[in-house]
Amino acid sequence: MVDKKPVTRTSEPLVYKKSRPTPFIRLVVLGAIALVGASFLFLFRDLIDEGFLLALLGILSMAGVFFLFALAIGLVEFSSNRKQDDIGGAFLNSHLDGICIANEENTIVYANRAYGDIIGMRDVIDLQTPENVLSKHDDAANALYRLANSAQKSVDADEEFRLPTSLNGHDSKPHWYRASVHSMVGPARDTLQVWRITDVSNDRDTQEQYFLELQKAIDHLDRSPVGFFSSNADGRVQYLNATMAEWLGIDLSSFSPGGMTIEDLLSSEGLQLLNAVQAEPGTSRTAIIDLDLAKPNGESLPVQLIHRVQTHSDGQAGQMRTIAINRAEGDAASHDLRSAEVRFTRFFNSTPMAIAALDGSGRILRTNASFTGLFGTHADGDIASQRVKFDELIHERDRDRFEKAFEAARQNQADIEPFDTARPDEAGSEERHIRIFVNAVATISGVEGDEQADEAAIVYTMDMTEQKALEAQMAQSQKMQAVGQL
Numbered sequence: 001m002v003d004k005k006p007v008t009r010t011s012e013p014l015v016y017k018k019s020r021p022t023p024f025i026r027l028v029v030l031g032a033i034a035l036v037g038a039s040f041l042f043l044f045r046d047l048i049d050e051g052f053l054l055a056l057l058g059i060l061s062m063a064g065v066f067f068l069f070a071l072a073i074g075l076v077e078f079s080s081n082r083k084q085d086d087i088g089g090a091f092l093n094s095h096l097d098g099i100c101i102a103n104e105e106n107t108i109v110y111a112n113r114a115y116g117d118i119i120g121m122r123d124v125i126d127l128q129t130p131e132n133v134l135s136k137h138d139d140a141a142n143a144l145y146r147l148a149n150s151a152q153k154s155v156d157a158d159e160e161f162r163l164p165t166s167l168n169g170h171d172s173k174p175h176w177y178r179a180s181v182h183s184m185v186g187p188a189r190d191t192l193q194v195w196r197i198t199d200v201s202n203d204r205d206t207q208e209q210y211f212l213e214l215q216k217a218i219d220h221l222d223r224s225p226v227g228f229f230s231s232n233a234d235g236r237v238q239y240l241n242a243t244m245a246e247w248l249g250i251d252l253s254s255f256s257p258g259g260m261t262i263e264d265l266l267s268s269e270g271l272q273l274l275n276a277v278q279a280e281p282g283t284s285r286t287a288i289i290d291l292d293l294a295k296p297n298g299e300s301l302p303v304q305l306i307h308r309v310q311t312h313s314d315g316q317a318g319q320m321r322t323i324a325i326n327r328a329e330g331d332a333a334s335h336d337l338r339s340a341e342v343r344f345t346r347f348f349n350s351t352p353m354a355i356a357a358l359d360g361s362g363r364i365l366r367t368n369a370s371f372t373g374l375f376g377t378h379a380d381g382d383i384a385s386q387r388v389k390f391d392e393l394i395h396e397r398d399r400d401r402f403e404k405a406f407e408a409a410r411q412n413q414a415d416i417e418p419f420d421t422a423r424p425d426e427a428g429s430e431e432r433h434i435r436i437f438v439n440a441v442a443t444i445s446g447v448e449g450d451e452q453a454d455e456a457a458i459v460y461t462m463d464m465t466e467q468k469a470l471e472a473q474m475a476q477s478q479k480m481q482a483v484g485q486l
Contacts, residue, residue: 098197120168130195147181154183176204227324233317235262269369276372282313302327354461362389394421405438409457412440433468
């Protein structure tokens with residue numbers, strides 16, 4: 001790798017009118033004073049005694065000695081040394097942006113070489129202020145008007161404008177410029193206007209190219225063969241691609257981010273399955289769910305969702321991104337198998353009875369939508385990692401009965417007696433009464449797959465809370481009736 005030496009730009013300013021006297025004027029004034037003094041001594045030499053002359057020579061000698069000491073210690077410097085140490089002036093002179101400083105009479109007091117290059121004027125005689133230069137271009141009229149008003153009010157402002165050609169006339173392509181004005185107080189306590197003009201055409205070209213690439217990426221996503229939508233933590237859809245909108249019959253021209261919720265896209269059972277997918281704080285989780293999308297006309301569309309949720313480190317829910325695969329499309333060869341799978345998934349998720357498949361240790365393998373609605377989303381949050389055992393979701397007093405029923409199912413026994421139990425609801429105050437049916441899973445070698453062989457039992461659960469409340473109400477009524485008869 002070859003090291004490149006840094007390039008240093010050094011140039012003299014195009015215009016620099018100093019407010020203080022130049023060295024030439026100072027020399028002329030000093031010569032005039034010396035000439036007047038010499039003439040005075042020559043004309044009145046007879047009236048001046050030697051004592052006065054000696055005193056004058058002594059004063060001049062002392063002044064000379066003081067000047068030499070001041071020069072030696074750096075108290076007095078030559079103007080050339082000060083010019084070499086002018087870092088700010090060197091910075092402005094070598095700046096790539098065109099900088100022009102004008103006084104209250106709109107006269108240029110400073111302009112660097114870059115300003116002349118940008119406006120196309122290299123001679124000092126032809127140099128004009130930014131107001132005069134930009135006033136010749138109609139496309140910059142509005143920007144110049146706002147900048148001029150800001151300059152009169154001593155308010156800093158900047159504007160960007162587009163011209164059909166470059167300001168210097170060397171390029172016929174459109175150019176973008178950024179002009180700014182800044183008010184400052186000069187060395188003579190007068191108000192100066194600092195104008196800065198920058199050619200930002202390359203930045204604009206980069207931005208436009210980036211925008212075009214972004215539009216292409218969005219178009220690829222919109223025209224992909226799968227549907228896609230993104231929603232925030234509140235369940236409001238922020239983005240919907242064209243494929244998904246075409247499936248659901250949604251007009252994208254009328255779609256606004258946040259104007260639609262996930263509830264508008266899914267059925268109640270599908271919404272329960274989607275809400276059941278939870279991630280640990282600071283992590284994300286991806287789940288594959290088969291369900292039906294709900295069209296605005298009431299029709300359903302069977303799809304397979306690849307749903308990804310994200311949770312921030314503080315536990316707050318993040319963005320949700322979902323890919324939808326249309327299960328109603330495909331070739332004829334796999335249509336029957338796919339239709340059967342769709343029908344089974346629809347039946348499995350729409351049944352009002354909560355269903356869960358358990359492995360040999362009693363851990364939950366998979367559930368349907370009713371199970372999530374009955375036991376809450378906290379149960380499904382750990383299903384992917386197989387950390388939830390079914391007996392943790394029921395009352396402690398009935399866990400022995402479940403162990404007996406589950407052991408019977410593992411031994412492939414039939415006619416396992418169901419039992420009633422209770423569990424606290426989401427608020428933790430009231431109890432929900434449920435009836436549990438445990439059935440064995442018969443394993444047939446060569447027919448059922450490995451995933452099916454992992455299932456040891458199927459648990460069916462019915463919500464009996466309303467029935468128990470009705471039975472208690474009927475029992476109370478009978479008691480009151482008996483008391484009334486007595």
